[in-house]
Amino acid sequence: MIVAERKPFEEIKNMIKEYPKVLTVGCGTCVAVCLAGGEKEVGILNSELKMARKLDNNPIELGAVTLERQCDMEFLDELEDTIGKYDALLSMACGAGIQFLAERYPEIPVLPAVNTTFIGVNKDVGWYEERCRGCGDCVLDRTAGICPVTMCAKGLFNGPCGGTNQGNCEISNDQPCAWFMIYERLEKQGRLENITSIFPPADWRNQIPRTVIQPGYKERQKA
């Protein structure tokens, strides 16, 4: 899932200080699972903002809505009749959702209430770790299911570098060395030959905005 964190409260407060009527828009998918921008978080943020603005003698009228997915036009359409009442939209979705919301309603300022951090996993409730950078050219078949682009601090394709420190990365003893883990797992699987040959320089495909069009879509367009 996409993991996000709420921005510092002061930053959010400052962002909307000129707007008397704001609609806070949550998202019911990834950011709800990682407890950053779902229905519950919308409610908490709104009550904090309401109280702070009251103390500042700058009262605010806040609306709250949580869409199923902000990265889907179908759900964004649901806001059509309500947004006219507001001066700004405060989105708690990931960066994709925020942008899609802004694209759908270009006449109204859309502001981010979260920082989108990474594509990651749920280690426990409230504990998330990054696992994928979306490089667009997956090599996990060769690297024992451990991503060198994401999990190696230098993104090396032919590691481990000389900084491996008793199985840890040179940047920190709390960070396991990805290539050490790749080696260990491949060795156990008897697949070390996967990494004896040289990985050629990567074809970085994430340097421009990317589009995926599936064959089925093309067929439908033709018809």
Place this chain on the structure above:
Amino acid sequence: MNSGSNLEKILEAGHFAFTGELGPPRGADVEAVRKKAAYLKGNVDSVNITDNQTAMVRMSSWAASLIVIQEGLEPNYQMVCRDRNRLAMQADILGAYAHGIRNILCLSGDHQQFGDHPQSKGVFDIDSIQLIGMVKKMCDEGKFLGGADIDTPPKMFVGAAANPFADPFEWRVYRLAKKIAAGTDFIQTQCIYNMEKMRKWVKQANDMGLTEKVYILAGITPMKSIGMARYMKKNVPGMDVPDEIIKRLQGVEKKKVADEGIKMACEQIEEFKEMKGVAGVHLMAIEWEHKVPEIAERAKVLPRPQVD
């Protein structure tokens, strides 16, 4: 490939090579480079010019290399993957060759988090093994990484680093093999303190036939103090400092610790001169360049051979 490198000539002629290291200044002080170079001139076959070492901004490696050439020394131009993408690297390699640089050492580079700009974006467009392959392609095939022809290709004696002491130990010799397959001509190792492990690693390399394909220069850094030994043991990732080393330094009078460090380095060099599979020594006398003449003298590696 004959790059015209002095280091290459020395190694090809079968001499025991002796290389040094020079860290560029944290500023534009040309005299600082000249001063360090003066200690090294005539005492080493080639001198590594570090590239933003420990991720701290310094005078660029190619620029300090040019000053070193003016001083009559041969630079070994270090290039790390941290600060440049493949376009910038290839451009710098062409420029370096155009100005007479004939050796290049291909490195990953310390992570930017260690240095004075931890906020910076680490580039790592390619890694050190891919960099070796890229330089090789430029030199041998006369082609850029992207495939286009280079009108006047560079000629470089290509080096890489190896750390026999970082784990997993069993994999280190295979990583050396990958660097050789990528096209490296010579290897300089991490500073060696654990001789037992080094002997084992060299033996593995001999057994795999790797030392017939590459020149291995053993990395030596004399200990200046007990504090330095402790620091390296504790704080430098991938560094293996056995307790005996620290104990031996503790066993001498305080005034004699640095001397003991040099003595230990000389003993190592003597062993490497005789070790099958080791073609020379790379002396990294960190911020101790003025001691290089003395160390070279005591290690009995002078005078340096002249090969035309």
